[in-house]
Amino acid sequence: MTNILNDCLAKSQALEIRQDKKLRPCCVFSGRGVDSLLDFQGYTDNEVQSACSKCISNETNGLSSRRDFYQNVLIDQDYGFFYDLQMSSLCNLQCRFCNPNYSTRLVPTYEFLKKHTDMEEEYTNVTSKWNPDLEKYLVEEINQKTKTSRVILSVKGGEPTIQPEFPVFLDKLQHKENIRLKIITNLQELPEYLKTAVGHFHKTEIGVSLEGVEETYEYQRELAKWDKFKNHVDELTYLKKHCDNLDVVFKPTISNHVIGDLDRLLGFLKSYDNQGWVRLKSGGLNTMVHWPNHLNPLHLPLLLKTDLLKIIPNEFSTIKSAIEKNPVNLKYWNHFIKHTRLLDEYYGTDFFNTPTGKIFQSYM
Numbered sequence: 001m002t003n004i005l006n007d008c009l010a011k012s013q014a015l016e017i018r019q020d021k022k023l024r025p026c027c028v029f030s031g032r033g034v035d036s037l038l039d040f041q042g043y044t045d046n047e048v049q050s051a052c053s054k055c056i057s058n059e060t061n062g063l064s065s066r067r068d069f070y071q072n073v074l075i076d077q078d079y080g081f082f083y084d085l086q087m088s089s090l091c092n093l094q095c096r097f098c099n100p101n102y103s104t105r106l107v108p109t110y111e112f113l114k115k116h117t118d119m120e121e122e123y124t125n126v127t128s129k130w131n132p133d134l135e136k137y138l139v140e141e142i143n144q145k146t147k148t149s150r151v152i153l154s155v156k157g158g159e160p161t162i163q164p165e166f167p168v169f170l171d172k173l174q175h176k177e178n179i180r181l182k183i184i185t186n187l188q189e190l191p192e193y194l195k196t197a198v199g200h201f202h203k204t205e206i207g208v209s210l211e212g213v214e215e216t217y218e219y220q221r222e223l224a225k226w227d228k229f230k231n232h233v234d235e236l237t238y239l240k241k242h243c244d245n246l247d248v249v250f251k252p253t254i255s256n257h258v259i260g261d262l263d264r265l266l267g268f269l270k271s272y273d274n275q276g277w278v279r280l281k282s283g284g285l286n287t288m289v290h291w292p293n294h295l296n297p298l299h300l301p302l303l304l305k306t307d308l309l310k311i312i313p314n315e316f317s318t319i320k321s322a323i324e325k326n327p328v329n330l331k332y333w334n335h336f337i338k339h340t341r342l343l344d345e346y347y348g349t350d351f352f353n354t355p356t357g358k359i360f361q362s363y364m
């Protein structure tokens with residue numbers, strides 16, 4: 001058995017912290033977390049085989065893996081370390097593909113779902129505050145490392161822009177000129193401190209989550225407002241024009257609830273190509289929700305897949321060929337129907353009023 005972790009830069013030059021406050025090499029590593037970087041050495045071959053299965057499967061299928069990503073950013077772009085932080089689950093939205101580990105807002109929703117399904121508890125690490133000891137450790141380590149080398153600091157949520165600890169943490173970083181800051185945001189908020197801070201870092205990348213436009217957007221991202229989002233996109237576009245070290249990039253993740261409306265999503269993304277936003281290539285467009293399984297478009301009924309394949313734009317070619325290749329899974333499909341109906345009942349929404357729901361209707 002090959003131990004892929006031994007041949008991965010994440011083992012020694014990356015650190016992921018998620019809700020359980022344990023350390024792991026990267027965000028797709030699905031194994032046990034450890035207490036110290038040195039403990040990364042102690043994963044057995046079997047543990048690695050299972051924890052790194054996403055990289056193994058992507059590479060086997062000819063897709064780009066997280067391991068490739070580290071090779072690109074650490075070696076080719078000359079950064080010494082990659083911090084990937086999820087310090088709190090505090091969020092302002094309750095998106096349909098998300099769970100309470102990433103949005104505190106989803107706790108009541110999951111309690112409702114648990115009462116009405118046989119869903120086992122899928123969240124155990126909801127945190128609405130940053131851990132002060134961990135924050136202190138990170139500030140000291142980053143300040144030390146950035147005296148002599150450049151690092152990448154990625155902060156995800158929850159939603160970092162509404163977490164009160166985030167601006168305080170940024171203030172404590174002493175060598176911002178050696179930090180490439182990356183944040184992922186739903187962009188329902190665009191605080192003043194962030195607009196000011198971007199100029200102080202070596203580079204800043206603001207990744208904006210977006211899976212559809214208008215009614216698809218508001219359906220997928222329960223509690224979000226399309227107009228507010230669009231205004232902030234335009235504000236970021238303006239900021240980008242006046243700030244050379246800022247990159248702005250859309251981060252779509254395609255799920256069953258949006259898969260029938262990709263043409264309009266593509267039109268929206270393309271309209272920003274010439275306004276300073278990073279032009280999305282195949283890898284950026286072809287990301288799918290893999291978990292929960294019932295929201296992954298690969299398992300849909302055959303006739304529905306056939307209909308969808310006719311209307312999904314060719315720019316999503318990797319998703320199209322994966323849909324074509326993968327077998328139907330009726331268990332996931334039935335779960336999707338039940339989950340969608342229950343959430344519609346709970347939120348007072350109607351999937352069948354969305355462009356994708358109109359296509360799915362005759363199959364549900």
Ligand code: SF4
Nearest residue numbers: 008026052055066067
């Ligand atoms: S999951 Fe991939 S990127 Fe993460 S440690 Fe394993 S091989 Fe490296």
